[in-house]
Amino acid sequence: MSGASTLDILLWVVWPYVCLAVFVFGHWWRYHYDKFGWTTRSSQLYESRLLRWGSPLFHFGILFVFLGHVMGLGVPKSWTSAVGISDHLYHLMAITIGAVAGFCTIVGMIILIYRRRTVGPVFSATTRMDKAMYLVLAVVILLGLANTVGQVIGEYDYREGVSIWFRGIFRFSLHPDLMAAAPLTFQLHGFIAIFLFAMWPFTRLVHVFSAPIGYLWRPYIVYRAKPEGRLGSAPTRRGWDRSDLKR
Amino acid sequence: MKVMAQMAMVMNLDKCIGCHTCSVTCKQAWTNRSGVEYVWWNNVETRPGQGYPRTYEDQERWQGGWRLTRTGRLRLRAGSRLKNLVTIFSSPTMPAIQDYYEPWTYDYDTLISSPLTKHTPVAQPYSLISGQPMKISWSANWDDDLGGAPNVTQNDPILKKVSDEIKLEYERTFMFHLPRICEHCLNPSCAASCPSGAIYKRSEDGIVLVDQDKCRGWRKCVTGCPYKKVYFNHKTGKAEKCTFCFPRIEVGIPTVCSETCVGRLRYIGLVLYDADRVLDAASTEDEHELLAAQRSVFLDPDDPEVQREAEAAGIPHDWVRAAQRSPVWKLINRYEVALPLHPEYRTMPMVWYVPPLSPVVDQVQETGVDAEDVDTLFAAIESLRIPVEYLAELFTAGDTVPVTGVLHKLAAMRSYMRDLNLGRDPRPEIPAGVGMSEEDMYEMYRLLALAPYDERYVIPPAHSEQAHQLEELVTECAVANVDDGLEQDYAGVSGPFGEGSGEQSQPIAVETLQALRTRQTSDESWGPPDKHRRVNLLNWDGQGMPRGLFPRKRKGDVDE
The missing domain is CATH 1.10.3650.10 (nitrate reductase domain like)
Structure with missing residues (x-):
């Protein structure tokens, strides 16, 4: 950490921790405060011709982009070398798969944003938070794709830089200097992506954490007993508390 | 044998005059909110007709319900669990709003604010979806009473199956009305389709409900239900469906649609069934055998062994008694005049019809x-x-x-x-x-033709030993949560994360159904116990001090 300027520490140590704290606490808070609002907010009822192409392209694209980030940021270089993947092979894989996935994501996103803007009912169902989130997400994805494509010509090896810094955040071994030395597009991508995490719990992105994987194993029909001693729809809230006073 | 109780309904179609009172009262009670403008938990279709949503019975197209695989296993028609998950980002066979109908309102303000003109001002229809002026071309009952026949009627999927026999010549036209609610199936394919597991069947009374806190809006239930009776609330992004008016059923009063039915054609009662045999019955290979298979799943509440098993399963005694008196059980299994709607969907529906x-x-x-x-x-x-x-x-x-x-x-x-x-x-x-027998025939006549209230609706209250806890004072002010500034109105107000987010005041408990029941079953005009001491402030002219303006002083009260 020595040699890092105050700005570097603010940008690459304080900022990530603040945003991650908001991310974690925000989700906890949202889940407790707003289970009812925790949804995908699908607009398929209004329009499905464009959605049929845009949504799967975007979602499957971004799933692969996520897996790519798990590989690139989460797995140290020494591990991949240990199983015999050469740097060259690794980069070839990362660039091809990353570019294809990123391209799908971008195309899907363009279709979805076009749909959201041009289909009247969909646009009027768009909240301000949605718009802000789309903007940030689009910038992050564009920068990310630029970084991936830039790998073809660029010299920068993010696995020696950004990745170590990223893992360090979770291991409390801080390397703001590595980030400070990264190219500008990587810095911007990282900085804005971290901001996206801070936004996350307050947007419709929360539906990511509802990915219904458990559906594959659970029984088809769910039975549930009425909650003990309570009828009607909802727990009685404070305003409805029955008075026990004897009159 | 695993005995379970199911709250079920039978409708006597001979008596339905297609007045839509059930639909309107249901709409007013439950779906009179933004986001569900197009939703009718109860609707009445004219048959032959396309139904609501249009041609929903064409399962080749809409992929609802179950089918048998070649090996005889039951499988969702829409596909395997994996396929269900993979297609989650864009549900392939979900009906669009146009398949139901685009809801609209009128620009009523024109009528009020119009200046003096030569011609009467006209209120234009506006779409409630896009907010734009629209041309109304379809609605939930566009083909009511064979309106638009034969052009519209031709698309009836059922008519297509028998169409060689039929010429829709007007002199030979026949029609009848088919009121539909959620079937509260024994083998609900909506619940099986739900990736989140938010749709559940209540183990006490078999009512199928959507947990609004667990629903994530994946929309798979809309496809899964062959009756298309699960709807997507486009404002809250959650699925909603008929609740069998469970808050009313729990205190022993019939559903809104039944209560208000002018023709008195609806019957509500319990049916005991063997949960262990549901899957076998639903997997019956021959579609023609499905009716008999479902009837065989129901258990005779007069059978001592069934009664023993019911007790072992924790079904209260008064519920077994109610099952014995159940008009639904009688019409389905004793007189055998009630039939299920589309047994071939293999969901084991529990709203049956007397054709x-x-x-x-x-x-x-x-x-x-x-x-x-x-x-x-x-x-x-x-x-x-x-x-x-x-x-x-x-x-x-x-x-x-x-x-x-x-x-x-x-x-x-x-x-x-x-x-x-x-x-x-x-x-x-x-x-x-x-x-x-002659006795049975007379009893059946009594049930179908006379249809006395107490025999039409045999609804045991949920756990009567708890029922007194349910009583909320109807005389109390309904403006709850005044001390909580964060609370919002239920209808139409945006939460911080989009429509309907944040904590909501629930619409269900607003009316005190227990008090409603007391009022309805009372011999006298009903009121709060201190009615005679109250003053209607709306009639008070502000002069003097009418008796009862202030509560009577109790002994021990001290004037300040």
Whole structure:
């Protein structure tokens, strides 16, 4: 950490921790405060011709982009070398798969944003938070794709830089200097992506954490007993508390 | 044997006049909110007709319900669990808003704020979806009473199945009304389709509900339900469906649609069934056998062994008693005149129908022949194949034998009762001819024709030992949560994360149903206990101090 300027520490140590704290606490808070609002907010009822192409392209694209980030940021270089993947092979894989996935994501996103803007009912169902989130997400994805494509010509090896810094955040071994030395597009991508995490719990992105994987194993029909001693729809809230006073 | 209780309904279609009172009162009670403008938990369709949403019965297209695999296993028609998950980002066969209808309102303000003009101002229709002016071209009941026939009626998927037999010549047109609510199936494919597991069947009374806190808006239930009775609230992004008015059922009063039914054609009661045999019955290979299979799943509440098992399963004694008195059980299994809607969807639906004899009677009457004579009616049922085959496609997967059997019973009841009512000698050979005793025939007549309230609705309150806890004071001010500034109105107000987010005040407990029941069943006009001491401030002119303006002083109160 020595040699890092105050700005570097603010940008690459304080900022990530603040945003991650908001991310974690925000989700906890949202889940407790707003289970009812925790949804995908699908607009398929209004329009499905464009959605049929845009949504799967975007979602499957971004799933692969996520897996790519798990590989690139989460797995140290020494591990991949240990199983015999050469740097060259690794980069070839990362660039091809990353570019294809990123391209799908971008195309899907363009279709979805076009749909959201041009289909009247969909646009009027768009909240301000949605718009802000789309903007940030689009910038992050564009920068990310630029970084991936830039790998073809660029010299920068993010696995020696950004990745170590990223893992360090979770291991409390801080390397703001590595980030400070990264190219500008990587810095911007990282900085804005971290901001996206801070936004996350307050947007419709929360539906990511509802990915219904458990559906594959659970029984088809769910039975549930009425909650003990309570009828009607909802727990009685404070305003409805029955008075026990004897009159 | 695993005994479970199911709250079920039977509708007697002969008595439905298509007045839509059930739909309107249901709408007012439950779906009178933004986001569900297009939703009718209860709707009444004219048959033949396309239904709501349009052509929903065409499962080749809409992929609802279950199908049997070649190995005889039950599988969602929409595909395997994996396929369900993979197609989650864009549900392939979900109906669009246009398949229901685009809801609209009118620009009423024009009528009020228009300056003096030569012509009467006109309120234009505006879409409630896009907010733009629209041309109304379809609605939930566009083809009501065969409106638009034969062009619209042609697209009825059921009619297509029997269409070679049918020419929709107007003089031979027949029609009847089909009120529909959620079927609260024993084997609900909506619940099986839900990736989040938010749709559940209540183990006490079998009512199928959507947990609004667990629903994530994946929309798979809309596809999964072959009756298209799960709807997507486009404002909250959650699925909603008929709740069988469970807050009312729990205190022992019938659903809104039943209570307000003008024709008194709905019956509500319990059915005990063997949960262990549901899957087997639903997997019956021959579609024509599904009706018998489902009937065999139901358990006779008078059977001592069933009673023992029910007790072991924790079903309260008063519920077993109610199951014995259940009109639904009688109509389904004792008289065998009720039939399920589309058993071939293999969901084991629990809203059954007494098919209408009236299309047949009407046609006979038009020829001038005695339409109450049992032989004439029997002959007409045989010769008028169109109504019977159509009914069979609806209720028995195309098997005309059970439908004919039911219609024979209804015809026999007509004839037999006419003799009684005209003071002639009853003819015991009429009930015997359809395999019923005279007593049963009279009981069935009483249930179907007279339909006394207490016999139509046999609804045991949920756990009567807890029922007193349910009483909320109806006299209390309904403006709850005044101390909580974060609370919002239920309807139409945006939460911080989009429509309907944040904590909501629940619409269900607003009316105190227990008090409603007291009012309804009371012999006197009902009011709060201190009614005589109260003053209606709206009538008070502000002069003087009427008696009761202030509460009476109690002993020990001290004037300040």
